Amino acid sequence: MTELLNTLYVQTPGASLHLDGDTVRIALPEPDSPRRTLPLLRLESIVVLGNVNVSGPLLARCAQDGRAVVWMSRGGRFLCRLAGPLRGNVLLRHAQHLAHADPATRLPIARACVAGKIQNSRQLVLKSARDATTSKDSLRAIAADLEASLAAAGTAADIEVLMGVEGAAARAYFEALALMIRKDTGLSFPGRIKRPPTDPVNALLSFLYGLVRSGVHGACEQVGLDPYVGFLHGIRPGKPALALDLMEEFRPAVADRLALTLINRRQVGPGDFETMEGGAVQLTEEGRKTVLTAWQHNRQKERPHAVLGRRVALGLLPFVQARLMARTLRQELPGYLPWTA
Incomplete structure:
Protein backbone atom coordinates (compact mmCIF):
# COMPACT_ATOMS: atom_id res chain seq x y z
CA MET A 1 0.00 0.00 0.00
CA ALA A 83 5.30 14.82 -12.77
CA GLY A 84 8.50 13.73 -14.52
CA PRO A 85 8.78 10.67 -16.79
CA LEU A 86 5.68 8.63 -17.49
CA ARG A 87 5.30 5.50 -15.39
CA GLY A 88 3.69 2.15 -15.93
CA ASN A 89 3.58 -0.61 -18.46
CA VAL A 90 2.78 0.36 -22.03
CA LEU A 91 0.68 -2.82 -22.26
CA LEU A 92 -1.67 -1.44 -19.60
CA ARG A 93 -2.23 1.75 -21.60
CA HIS A 94 -2.72 -0.29 -24.75
CA ALA A 95 -5.38 -2.36 -22.95
CA GLN A 96 -7.00 0.88 -21.78
CA HIS A 97 -7.18 2.23 -25.34
CA LEU A 98 -8.64 -1.05 -26.61
CA ALA A 99 -11.25 -1.03 -23.83
CA HIS A 100 -12.30 2.50 -24.74
CA ALA A 101 -12.72 1.48 -28.37
CA ASP A 102 -14.85 -1.58 -27.51
CA PRO A 103 -18.44 -0.62 -26.51
CA ALA A 104 -18.96 -3.98 -24.80
CA THR A 105 -16.05 -3.23 -22.45
CA ARG A 106 -16.45 0.52 -22.15
CA LEU A 107 -20.13 0.60 -21.16
CA PRO A 108 -19.89 -1.59 -18.01
CA ILE A 109 -17.00 0.50 -16.70
CA ALA A 110 -18.90 3.72 -17.38
CA ARG A 111 -21.98 2.28 -15.66
CA ALA A 112 -19.87 1.48 -12.58
CA CYS A 113 -18.52 5.04 -12.43
CA VAL A 114 -22.03 6.50 -12.56
CA ALA A 115 -23.36 3.95 -10.07
CA GLY A 116 -20.63 4.86 -7.59
CA LYS A 117 -21.46 8.54 -7.84
CA ILE A 118 -25.23 8.01 -7.49
CA GLN A 119 -24.86 5.58 -4.57
CA ASN A 120 -22.57 7.94 -2.65
CA SER A 121 -24.92 10.84 -3.41
CA ARG A 122 -27.86 8.81 -2.13
CA GLN A 123 -26.03 7.85 1.05
CA LEU A 124 -25.21 11.48 1.81
CA VAL A 125 -28.85 12.49 1.25
CA LEU A 126 -30.10 9.68 3.51
CA LYS A 127 -27.65 10.65 6.25
CA SER A 128 -28.80 14.25 6.03
CA ALA A 129 -32.46 13.14 6.16
CA ARG A 130 -31.78 11.23 9.39
CA ASP A 131 -30.08 14.23 10.98
CA ALA A 132 -32.38 16.93 9.61
CA THR A 133 -34.90 18.84 11.69
CA THR A 134 -36.64 20.13 8.55
CA SER A 135 -37.10 18.87 4.95
CA LYS A 136 -36.93 15.21 6.02
CA ASP A 137 -39.69 14.17 3.62
CA SER A 138 -38.18 16.08 0.71
CA LEU A 139 -34.75 14.54 1.29
CA ARG A 140 -36.19 11.05 1.53
CA ALA A 141 -38.15 11.58 -1.69
CA ILE A 142 -34.95 12.67 -3.47
CA ALA A 143 -33.14 9.63 -2.06
CA ALA A 144 -35.87 7.45 -3.57
CA ASP A 145 -35.39 9.18 -6.94
CA LEU A 146 -31.65 8.51 -6.71
CA GLU A 147 -32.36 4.85 -5.98
CA ALA A 148 -34.39 4.70 -9.18
CA SER A 149 -31.56 6.41 -11.07
CA LEU A 150 -29.14 3.85 -9.67
CA ALA A 151 -31.22 1.04 -11.13
CA ALA A 152 -31.52 2.88 -14.46
CA ALA A 153 -27.76 3.34 -14.65
CA GLY A 154 -27.27 -0.41 -14.36
CA THR A 155 -29.44 -1.07 -17.40
CA ALA A 156 -28.47 1.90 -19.61
CA ALA A 157 -28.20 0.68 -23.20
CA ASP A 158 -25.39 3.02 -24.24
CA ILE A 159 -23.19 5.90 -23.09
CA GLU A 160 -25.65 8.55 -24.27
CA VAL A 161 -28.50 7.05 -22.23
CA LEU A 162 -26.16 6.64 -19.26
CA MET A 163 -25.14 10.31 -19.41
CA GLY A 164 -28.82 11.22 -19.39
CA VAL A 165 -29.37 9.15 -16.24
CA GLU A 166 -26.34 10.72 -14.60
CA GLY A 167 -27.55 14.22 -15.48
CA ALA A 168 -31.02 13.62 -14.05
CA ALA A 169 -29.53 12.18 -10.86
CA ALA A 170 -27.19 15.15 -10.51
CA ARG A 171 -30.07 17.62 -10.81
CA ALA A 172 -32.04 15.79 -8.12
CA TYR A 173 -28.99 15.55 -5.88
CA PHE A 174 -28.21 19.26 -6.10
CA GLU A 175 -31.81 19.99 -5.11
CA ALA A 176 -31.10 17.97 -1.99
CA LEU A 177 -27.79 19.72 -1.41
CA ALA A 178 -29.62 23.03 -1.14
CA LEU A 179 -31.79 21.53 1.62
CA MET A 180 -28.75 20.19 3.50
CA ILE A 181 -27.34 23.66 4.21
CA ARG A 182 -28.54 25.11 7.49
CA LYS A 183 -30.50 28.32 7.12
CA ASP A 184 -28.60 30.07 9.93
CA THR A 185 -25.23 29.82 8.13
CA GLY A 186 -25.79 32.91 5.98
CA LEU A 187 -25.15 30.82 2.86
CA SER A 188 -27.50 29.22 0.36
CA PHE A 189 -27.12 27.05 -2.73
CA PRO A 190 -28.90 28.23 -5.90
CA GLY A 191 -27.98 25.13 -7.90
CA ARG A 192 -24.72 24.15 -9.54
CA ILE A 193 -23.07 27.10 -11.27
CA LYS A 194 -19.51 26.83 -12.60
CA ARG A 195 -17.07 28.44 -15.02
CA PRO A 196 -17.15 30.67 -13.06
CA PRO A 197 -19.03 30.10 -9.79
CA THR A 198 -21.04 33.19 -8.85
CA ASP A 199 -21.89 32.41 -5.22
CA PRO A 200 -19.93 31.19 -2.17
CA VAL A 201 -21.24 27.61 -2.05
CA ASN A 202 -20.44 26.97 -5.71
CA ALA A 203 -17.04 28.59 -5.23
CA LEU A 204 -16.31 26.19 -2.37
CA LEU A 205 -17.50 23.17 -4.37
CA SER A 206 -15.39 24.14 -7.38
CA PHE A 207 -12.33 24.59 -5.17
CA LEU A 208 -12.78 21.17 -3.56
CA TYR A 209 -13.50 19.49 -6.90
CA GLY A 210 -10.21 20.92 -8.15
CA LEU A 211 -8.38 19.29 -5.25
CA VAL A 212 -10.11 15.96 -5.90
CA ARG A 213 -9.28 16.11 -9.60
CA SER A 214 -5.63 16.83 -8.90
CA GLY A 215 -5.37 13.80 -6.60
CA VAL A 216 -7.16 11.44 -8.97
CA HIS A 217 -5.11 12.62 -11.95
CA GLY A 218 -1.91 11.89 -10.03
CA ALA A 219 -3.18 8.46 -8.99
CA CYS A 220 -3.87 7.54 -12.63
CA GLU A 221 -0.36 8.48 -13.66
CA GLN A 222 1.25 6.73 -10.70
CA VAL A 223 -0.51 3.47 -11.55
CA GLY A 224 0.41 3.81 -15.23
CA LEU A 225 -2.99 4.65 -16.69
CA ASP A 226 -3.58 7.32 -19.32
CA PRO A 227 -5.59 10.09 -17.55
CA TYR A 228 -6.91 11.34 -20.90
CA VAL A 229 -8.61 8.14 -22.13
CA GLY A 230 -11.79 7.48 -20.17
CA PHE A 231 -14.97 5.47 -20.47
CA LEU A 232 -17.82 7.71 -19.33
CA HIS A 233 -16.42 11.06 -20.45
CA GLY A 234 -15.58 11.40 -24.11
CA ILE A 235 -12.13 12.03 -25.51
CA ARG A 236 -11.28 15.66 -26.20
CA PRO A 237 -7.89 17.41 -26.45
CA GLY A 238 -6.77 18.54 -23.00
CA LYS A 239 -9.63 16.77 -21.19
CA PRO A 240 -8.48 14.19 -18.58
CA ALA A 241 -11.43 11.88 -19.25
CA LEU A 242 -10.30 8.98 -17.03
CA ALA A 243 -9.49 11.31 -14.13
CA LEU A 244 -12.99 12.78 -14.48
CA ASP A 245 -14.48 9.26 -14.59
CA LEU A 246 -12.74 8.14 -11.41
CA MET A 247 -13.41 11.33 -9.48
CA GLU A 248 -17.19 10.97 -9.90
CA GLU A 249 -17.51 8.59 -6.94
CA PHE A 250 -15.47 10.98 -4.75
CA ARG A 251 -17.47 14.15 -5.45
CA PRO A 252 -20.34 13.53 -3.00
CA ALA A 253 -18.56 11.39 -0.43
CA VAL A 254 -15.41 13.49 -0.13
CA ALA A 255 -15.82 17.00 -1.59
CA ASP A 256 -19.53 17.67 -0.96
CA ARG A 257 -19.48 16.12 2.49
CA LEU A 258 -16.53 18.27 3.53
CA ALA A 259 -18.18 21.38 2.06
CA LEU A 260 -21.35 20.74 4.07
CA THR A 261 -19.33 20.20 7.24
CA LEU A 262 -17.40 23.44 6.79
CA ILE A 263 -20.56 25.43 6.08
CA ASN A 264 -22.89 23.94 8.68
CA ARG A 265 -20.26 24.13 11.42
CA ARG A 266 -19.61 27.73 10.38
CA GLN A 267 -15.93 27.07 9.78
CA VAL A 268 -16.43 29.05 6.58
CA GLY A 269 -18.96 31.82 6.11
CA PRO A 270 -19.82 34.74 3.86
CA GLY A 271 -16.72 36.62 5.01
CA ASP A 272 -14.45 33.90 3.59
CA PHE A 273 -15.38 34.74 0.00
CA GLU A 274 -14.75 37.63 -2.35
CA THR A 275 -16.43 38.75 -5.55
CA MET A 276 -14.11 39.43 -8.46
CA GLU A 277 -14.55 41.82 -11.34
CA GLY A 278 -17.12 40.28 -13.67
CA GLY A 279 -19.08 38.59 -10.88
CA ALA A 280 -17.03 35.45 -10.21
CA VAL A 281 -16.79 34.45 -6.54
CA GLN A 282 -13.80 32.76 -4.93
CA LEU A 283 -12.39 32.02 -1.50
CA THR A 284 -10.28 34.68 0.16
CA GLU A 285 -6.69 33.83 1.13
CA GLU A 286 -7.81 33.18 4.71
CA GLY A 287 -10.76 31.13 3.45
CA ARG A 288 -8.47 28.96 1.32
CA LYS A 289 -6.22 28.43 4.34
CA THR A 290 -9.18 27.18 6.38
CA VAL A 291 -10.36 24.85 3.61
CA LEU A 292 -6.90 23.45 2.87
CA THR A 293 -6.29 22.76 6.56
CA ALA A 294 -9.59 20.88 6.76
CA TRP A 295 -8.78 19.07 3.50
CA GLN A 296 -5.44 17.82 4.82
CA HIS A 297 -7.05 16.62 8.04
CA ASN A 298 -9.85 14.92 6.10
CA ARG A 299 -7.38 12.99 3.91
CA GLN A 300 -6.11 11.17 7.00
CA LYS A 301 -9.52 9.88 8.04
CA GLU A 302 -10.11 6.21 7.34
CA ARG A 303 -13.16 4.73 5.65
CA PRO A 304 -14.16 1.08 5.05
CA HIS A 305 -13.28 -0.40 1.67
CA ALA A 306 -15.44 -3.36 0.68
CA VAL A 307 -12.99 -4.86 -1.83
CA LEU A 308 -9.94 -4.67 0.43
CA GLY A 309 -11.93 -5.67 3.49
CA ARG A 310 -10.35 -3.02 5.70
CA ARG A 311 -10.28 0.70 6.37
CA VAL A 312 -8.28 3.00 4.08
CA ALA A 313 -7.27 6.65 4.49
CA LEU A 314 -9.33 8.94 2.25
CA GLY A 315 -6.12 10.33 0.78
CA LEU A 316 -5.16 6.86 -0.49
CA LEU A 317 -8.53 5.95 -1.99
CA PRO A 318 -7.78 7.44 -5.45
CA PHE A 319 -4.68 5.21 -5.69
CA VAL A 320 -6.68 2.15 -4.59
CA GLN A 321 -9.38 2.82 -7.18
CA ALA A 322 -6.85 3.52 -9.94
CA ARG A 323 -5.25 0.15 -9.19
CA LEU A 324 -8.64 -1.56 -9.32
CA MET A 325 -9.23 0.07 -12.70
CA ALA A 326 -5.85 -1.19 -13.90
CA ARG A 327 -6.66 -4.71 -12.71
CA THR A 328 -10.00 -4.55 -14.52
CA LEU A 329 -8.31 -3.53 -17.76
CA ARG A 330 -5.79 -6.37 -17.35
CA GLN A 331 -8.81 -8.70 -16.91
CA GLU A 332 -7.67 -9.65 -13.42
CA LEU A 333 -11.09 -8.56 -12.12
CA PRO A 334 -14.48 -9.23 -13.74
CA GLY A 335 -15.38 -5.54 -13.63
CA TYR A 336 -14.56 -2.18 -12.06
CA LEU A 337 -15.93 -1.76 -8.54
CA PRO A 338 -16.33 1.86 -7.40
CA TRP A 339 -15.71 2.85 -3.80
CA THR A 340 -18.92 3.54 -1.93
CA ALA A 341 -19.08 5.24 1.45
Whole structure:
Protein backbone atom coordinates (compact mmCIF):
# COMPACT_ATOMS: atom_id res chain seq x y z
CA MET A 1 0.00 0.00 0.00
CA THR A 2 1.28 3.48 -0.87
CA GLU A 3 2.19 5.49 2.23
CA LEU A 4 0.06 8.56 2.81
CA LEU A 5 2.52 11.45 2.60
CA ASN A 6 1.88 15.17 2.95
CA THR A 7 1.01 17.68 0.27
CA LEU A 8 2.51 21.16 0.52
CA TYR A 9 0.01 23.89 -0.42
CA VAL A 10 1.39 27.40 -1.00
CA GLN A 11 -0.93 30.30 -1.77
CA THR A 12 0.80 33.45 -0.43
CA PRO A 13 1.15 35.89 -3.37
CA GLY A 14 4.80 36.54 -4.16
CA ALA A 15 6.08 33.48 -2.27
CA SER A 16 8.80 31.36 -3.87
CA LEU A 17 9.97 27.78 -3.41
CA HIS A 18 13.62 26.72 -3.69
CA LEU A 19 15.66 23.54 -3.45
CA ASP A 20 17.88 23.53 -0.37
CA GLY A 21 19.73 20.22 -0.16
CA ASP A 22 17.06 17.58 0.44
CA THR A 23 14.51 20.14 1.58
CA VAL A 24 12.24 22.72 0.01
CA ARG A 25 12.82 26.24 1.29
CA ILE A 26 9.83 28.58 1.37
CA ALA A 27 10.63 32.28 0.93
CA LEU A 28 7.80 34.65 1.81
CA PRO A 29 7.65 38.18 0.37
CA GLU A 30 7.48 39.89 3.77
CA PRO A 31 10.84 41.26 4.95
CA ASP A 32 12.46 39.41 7.87
CA SER A 33 10.14 36.41 7.39
CA PRO A 34 11.39 33.32 9.28
CA ARG A 35 13.25 30.67 7.31
CA ARG A 36 10.94 27.73 6.56
CA THR A 37 12.10 24.38 5.21
CA LEU A 38 10.40 21.02 4.78
CA PRO A 39 12.04 17.65 3.97
CA LEU A 40 11.21 16.53 0.45
CA LEU A 41 11.15 12.92 1.63
CA ARG A 42 7.84 13.51 3.43
CA LEU A 43 6.16 15.33 0.54
CA GLU A 44 3.98 13.47 -1.93
CA SER A 45 3.30 16.57 -4.01
CA ILE A 46 3.44 20.37 -4.08
CA VAL A 47 0.41 22.45 -5.02
CA VAL A 48 0.76 26.17 -5.71
CA LEU A 49 -2.22 28.49 -6.03
CA GLY A 50 -1.95 31.82 -7.78
CA ASN A 51 1.21 33.93 -7.99
CA VAL A 52 3.79 31.58 -6.47
CA ASN A 53 7.20 30.94 -8.05
CA VAL A 54 8.92 27.55 -8.12
CA SER A 55 12.65 27.46 -8.88
CA GLY A 56 14.11 25.44 -11.75
CA PRO A 57 16.32 23.27 -9.51
CA LEU A 58 13.33 22.36 -7.33
CA LEU A 59 11.24 21.46 -10.38
CA ALA A 60 14.08 19.29 -11.71
CA ARG A 61 14.45 17.49 -8.37
CA CYS A 62 10.71 16.87 -8.09
CA ALA A 63 10.61 15.52 -11.64
CA GLN A 64 13.56 13.24 -10.85
CA ASP A 65 11.87 11.94 -7.70
CA GLY A 66 8.46 11.54 -9.35
CA ARG A 67 6.96 14.16 -7.05
CA ALA A 68 4.12 16.05 -8.70
CA VAL A 69 4.02 19.85 -8.79
CA VAL A 70 0.52 21.16 -9.51
CA TRP A 71 -0.50 24.69 -10.46
CA MET A 72 -4.03 25.85 -9.66
CA SER A 73 -5.81 29.16 -9.85
CA ARG A 74 -6.78 30.86 -6.61
CA GLY A 75 -10.33 29.69 -7.30
CA GLY A 76 -9.20 26.06 -7.41
CA ARG A 77 -9.18 25.56 -11.19
CA PHE A 78 -6.60 23.01 -12.30
CA LEU A 79 -4.02 24.62 -14.59
CA CYS A 80 -1.20 22.15 -15.17
CA ARG A 81 0.89 19.41 -13.60
CA LEU A 82 4.55 18.41 -13.74
CA ALA A 83 5.30 14.82 -12.77
CA GLY A 84 8.50 13.73 -14.52
CA PRO A 85 8.78 10.67 -16.79
CA LEU A 86 5.68 8.63 -17.49
CA ARG A 87 5.30 5.50 -15.39
CA GLY A 88 3.69 2.15 -15.93
CA ASN A 89 3.58 -0.61 -18.46
CA VAL A 90 2.78 0.36 -22.03
CA LEU A 91 0.68 -2.82 -22.26
CA LEU A 92 -1.67 -1.44 -19.60
CA ARG A 93 -2.23 1.75 -21.60
CA HIS A 94 -2.72 -0.29 -24.75
CA ALA A 95 -5.38 -2.36 -22.95
CA GLN A 96 -7.00 0.88 -21.78
CA HIS A 97 -7.18 2.23 -25.34
CA LEU A 98 -8.64 -1.05 -26.61
CA ALA A 99 -11.25 -1.03 -23.83
CA HIS A 100 -12.30 2.50 -24.74
CA ALA A 101 -12.72 1.48 -28.37
CA ASP A 102 -14.85 -1.58 -27.51
CA PRO A 103 -18.44 -0.62 -26.51
CA ALA A 104 -18.96 -3.98 -24.80
CA THR A 105 -16.05 -3.23 -22.45
CA ARG A 106 -16.45 0.52 -22.15
CA LEU A 107 -20.13 0.60 -21.16
CA PRO A 108 -19.89 -1.59 -18.01
CA ILE A 109 -17.00 0.50 -16.70
CA ALA A 110 -18.90 3.72 -17.38
CA ARG A 111 -21.98 2.28 -15.66
CA ALA A 112 -19.87 1.48 -12.58
CA CYS A 113 -18.52 5.04 -12.43
CA VAL A 114 -22.03 6.50 -12.56
CA ALA A 115 -23.36 3.95 -10.07
CA GLY A 116 -20.63 4.86 -7.59
CA LYS A 117 -21.46 8.54 -7.84
CA ILE A 118 -25.23 8.01 -7.49
CA GLN A 119 -24.86 5.58 -4.57
CA ASN A 120 -22.57 7.94 -2.65
CA SER A 121 -24.92 10.84 -3.41
CA ARG A 122 -27.86 8.81 -2.13
CA GLN A 123 -26.03 7.85 1.05
CA LEU A 124 -25.21 11.48 1.81
CA VAL A 125 -28.85 12.49 1.25
CA LEU A 126 -30.10 9.68 3.51
CA LYS A 127 -27.65 10.65 6.25
CA SER A 128 -28.80 14.25 6.03
CA ALA A 129 -32.46 13.14 6.16
CA ARG A 130 -31.78 11.23 9.39
CA ASP A 131 -30.08 14.23 10.98
CA ALA A 132 -32.38 16.93 9.61
CA THR A 133 -34.90 18.84 11.69
CA THR A 134 -36.64 20.13 8.55
CA SER A 135 -37.10 18.87 4.95
CA LYS A 136 -36.93 15.21 6.02
CA ASP A 137 -39.69 14.17 3.62
CA SER A 138 -38.18 16.08 0.71
CA LEU A 139 -34.75 14.54 1.29
CA ARG A 140 -36.19 11.05 1.53
CA ALA A 141 -38.15 11.58 -1.69
CA ILE A 142 -34.95 12.67 -3.47
CA ALA A 143 -33.14 9.63 -2.06
CA ALA A 144 -35.87 7.45 -3.57
CA ASP A 145 -35.39 9.18 -6.94
CA LEU A 146 -31.65 8.51 -6.71
CA GLU A 147 -32.36 4.85 -5.98
CA ALA A 148 -34.39 4.70 -9.18
CA SER A 149 -31.56 6.41 -11.07
CA LEU A 150 -29.14 3.85 -9.67
CA ALA A 151 -31.22 1.04 -11.13
CA ALA A 152 -31.52 2.88 -14.46
CA ALA A 153 -27.76 3.34 -14.65
CA GLY A 154 -27.27 -0.41 -14.36
CA THR A 155 -29.44 -1.07 -17.40
CA ALA A 156 -28.47 1.90 -19.61
CA ALA A 157 -28.20 0.68 -23.20
CA ASP A 158 -25.39 3.02 -24.24
CA ILE A 159 -23.19 5.90 -23.09
CA GLU A 160 -25.65 8.55 -24.27
CA VAL A 161 -28.50 7.05 -22.23
CA LEU A 162 -26.16 6.64 -19.26
CA MET A 163 -25.14 10.31 -19.41
CA GLY A 164 -28.82 11.22 -19.39
CA VAL A 165 -29.37 9.15 -16.24
CA GLU A 166 -26.34 10.72 -14.60
CA GLY A 167 -27.55 14.22 -15.48
CA ALA A 168 -31.02 13.62 -14.05
CA ALA A 169 -29.53 12.18 -10.86
CA ALA A 170 -27.19 15.15 -10.51
CA ARG A 171 -30.07 17.62 -10.81
CA ALA A 172 -32.04 15.79 -8.12
CA TYR A 173 -28.99 15.55 -5.88
CA PHE A 174 -28.21 19.26 -6.10
CA GLU A 175 -31.81 19.99 -5.11
CA ALA A 176 -31.10 17.97 -1.99
CA LEU A 177 -27.79 19.72 -1.41
CA ALA A 178 -29.62 23.03 -1.14
CA LEU A 179 -31.79 21.53 1.62
CA MET A 180 -28.75 20.19 3.50
CA ILE A 181 -27.34 23.66 4.21
CA ARG A 182 -28.54 25.11 7.49
CA LYS A 183 -30.50 28.32 7.12
CA ASP A 184 -28.60 30.07 9.93
CA THR A 185 -25.23 29.82 8.13
CA GLY A 186 -25.79 32.91 5.98
CA LEU A 187 -25.15 30.82 2.86
CA SER A 188 -27.50 29.22 0.36
CA PHE A 189 -27.12 27.05 -2.73
CA PRO A 190 -28.90 28.23 -5.90
CA GLY A 191 -27.98 25.13 -7.90
CA ARG A 192 -24.72 24.15 -9.54
CA ILE A 193 -23.07 27.10 -11.27
CA LYS A 194 -19.51 26.83 -12.60
CA ARG A 195 -17.07 28.44 -15.02
CA PRO A 196 -17.15 30.67 -13.06
CA PRO A 197 -19.03 30.10 -9.79
CA THR A 198 -21.04 33.19 -8.85
CA ASP A 199 -21.89 32.41 -5.22
CA PRO A 200 -19.93 31.19 -2.17
CA VAL A 201 -21.24 27.61 -2.05
CA ASN A 202 -20.44 26.97 -5.71
CA ALA A 203 -17.04 28.59 -5.23
CA LEU A 204 -16.31 26.19 -2.37
CA LEU A 205 -17.50 23.17 -4.37
CA SER A 206 -15.39 24.14 -7.38
CA PHE A 207 -12.33 24.59 -5.17
CA LEU A 208 -12.78 21.17 -3.56
CA TYR A 209 -13.50 19.49 -6.90
CA GLY A 210 -10.21 20.92 -8.15
CA LEU A 211 -8.38 19.29 -5.25
CA VAL A 212 -10.11 15.96 -5.90
CA ARG A 213 -9.28 16.11 -9.60
CA SER A 214 -5.63 16.83 -8.90
CA GLY A 215 -5.37 13.80 -6.60
CA VAL A 216 -7.16 11.44 -8.97
CA HIS A 217 -5.11 12.62 -11.95
CA GLY A 218 -1.91 11.89 -10.03
CA ALA A 219 -3.18 8.46 -8.99
CA CYS A 220 -3.87 7.54 -12.63
CA GLU A 221 -0.36 8.48 -13.66
CA GLN A 222 1.25 6.73 -10.70
CA VAL A 223 -0.51 3.47 -11.55
CA GLY A 224 0.41 3.81 -15.23
CA LEU A 225 -2.99 4.65 -16.69
CA ASP A 226 -3.58 7.32 -19.32
CA PRO A 227 -5.59 10.09 -17.55
CA TYR A 228 -6.91 11.34 -20.90
CA VAL A 229 -8.61 8.14 -22.13
CA GLY A 230 -11.79 7.48 -20.17
CA PHE A 231 -14.97 5.47 -20.47
CA LEU A 232 -17.82 7.71 -19.33
CA HIS A 233 -16.42 11.06 -20.45
CA GLY A 234 -15.58 11.40 -24.11
CA ILE A 235 -12.13 12.03 -25.51
CA ARG A 236 -11.28 15.66 -26.20
CA PRO A 237 -7.89 17.41 -26.45
CA GLY A 238 -6.77 18.54 -23.00
CA LYS A 239 -9.63 16.77 -21.19
CA PRO A 240 -8.48 14.19 -18.58
CA ALA A 241 -11.43 11.88 -19.25
CA LEU A 242 -10.30 8.98 -17.03
CA ALA A 243 -9.49 11.31 -14.13
CA LEU A 244 -12.99 12.78 -14.48
CA ASP A 245 -14.48 9.26 -14.59
CA LEU A 246 -12.74 8.14 -11.41
CA MET A 247 -13.41 11.33 -9.48
CA GLU A 248 -17.19 10.97 -9.90
CA GLU A 249 -17.51 8.59 -6.94
CA PHE A 250 -15.47 10.98 -4.75
CA ARG A 251 -17.47 14.15 -5.45
CA PRO A 252 -20.34 13.53 -3.00
CA ALA A 253 -18.56 11.39 -0.43
CA VAL A 254 -15.41 13.49 -0.13
CA ALA A 255 -15.82 17.00 -1.59
CA ASP A 256 -19.53 17.67 -0.96
CA ARG A 257 -19.48 16.12 2.49
CA LEU A 258 -16.53 18.27 3.53
CA ALA A 259 -18.18 21.38 2.06
CA LEU A 260 -21.35 20.74 4.07
CA THR A 261 -19.33 20.20 7.24
CA LEU A 262 -17.40 23.44 6.79
CA ILE A 263 -20.56 25.43 6.08
CA ASN A 264 -22.89 23.94 8.68
CA ARG A 265 -20.26 24.13 11.42
CA ARG A 266 -19.61 27.73 10.38
CA GLN A 267 -15.93 27.07 9.78
CA VAL A 268 -16.43 29.05 6.58
CA GLY A 269 -18.96 31.82 6.11
CA PRO A 270 -19.82 34.74 3.86
CA GLY A 271 -16.72 36.62 5.01
CA ASP A 272 -14.45 33.90 3.59
CA PHE A 273 -15.38 34.74 0.00
CA GLU A 274 -14.75 37.63 -2.35
CA THR A 275 -16.43 38.75 -5.55
CA MET A 276 -14.11 39.43 -8.46
CA GLU A 277 -14.55 41.82 -11.34
CA GLY A 278 -17.12 40.28 -13.67
CA GLY A 279 -19.08 38.59 -10.88
CA ALA A 280 -17.03 35.45 -10.21
CA VAL A 281 -16.79 34.45 -6.54
CA GLN A 282 -13.80 32.76 -4.93
CA LEU A 283 -12.39 32.02 -1.50
CA THR A 284 -10.28 34.68 0.16
CA GLU A 285 -6.69 33.83 1.13
CA GLU A 286 -7.81 33.18 4.71
CA GLY A 287 -10.76 31.13 3.45
CA ARG A 288 -8.47 28.96 1.32
CA LYS A 289 -6.22 28.43 4.34
CA THR A 290 -9.18 27.18 6.38
CA VAL A 291 -10.36 24.85 3.61
CA LEU A 292 -6.90 23.45 2.87
CA THR A 293 -6.29 22.76 6.56
CA ALA A 294 -9.59 20.88 6.76
CA TRP A 295 -8.78 19.07 3.50
CA GLN A 296 -5.44 17.82 4.82
CA HIS A 297 -7.05 16.62 8.04
CA ASN A 298 -9.85 14.92 6.10
CA ARG A 299 -7.38 12.99 3.91
CA GLN A 300 -6.11 11.17 7.00
CA LYS A 301 -9.52 9.88 8.04
CA GLU A 302 -10.11 6.21 7.34
CA ARG A 303 -13.16 4.73 5.65
CA PRO A 304 -14.16 1.08 5.05
CA HIS A 305 -13.28 -0.40 1.67
CA ALA A 306 -15.44 -3.36 0.68
CA VAL A 307 -12.99 -4.86 -1.83
CA LEU A 308 -9.94 -4.67 0.43
CA GLY A 309 -11.93 -5.67 3.49
CA ARG A 310 -10.35 -3.02 5.70
CA ARG A 311 -10.28 0.70 6.37
CA VAL A 312 -8.28 3.00 4.08
CA ALA A 313 -7.27 6.65 4.49
CA LEU A 314 -9.33 8.94 2.25
CA GLY A 315 -6.12 10.33 0.78
CA LEU A 316 -5.16 6.86 -0.49
CA LEU A 317 -8.53 5.95 -1.99
CA PRO A 318 -7.78 7.44 -5.45
CA PHE A 319 -4.68 5.21 -5.69
CA VAL A 320 -6.68 2.15 -4.59
CA GLN A 321 -9.38 2.82 -7.18
CA ALA A 322 -6.85 3.52 -9.94
CA ARG A 323 -5.25 0.15 -9.19
CA LEU A 324 -8.64 -1.56 -9.32
CA MET A 325 -9.23 0.07 -12.70
CA ALA A 326 -5.85 -1.19 -13.90
CA ARG A 327 -6.66 -4.71 -12.71
CA THR A 328 -10.00 -4.55 -14.52
CA LEU A 329 -8.31 -3.53 -17.76
CA ARG A 330 -5.79 -6.37 -17.35
CA GLN A 331 -8.81 -8.70 -16.91
CA GLU A 332 -7.67 -9.65 -13.42
CA LEU A 333 -11.09 -8.56 -12.12
CA PRO A 334 -14.48 -9.23 -13.74
CA GLY A 335 -15.38 -5.54 -13.63
CA TYR A 336 -14.56 -2.18 -12.06
CA LEU A 337 -15.93 -1.76 -8.54
CA PRO A 338 -16.33 1.86 -7.40
CA TRP A 339 -15.71 2.85 -3.80
CA THR A 340 -18.92 3.54 -1.93
CA ALA A 341 -19.08 5.24 1.45
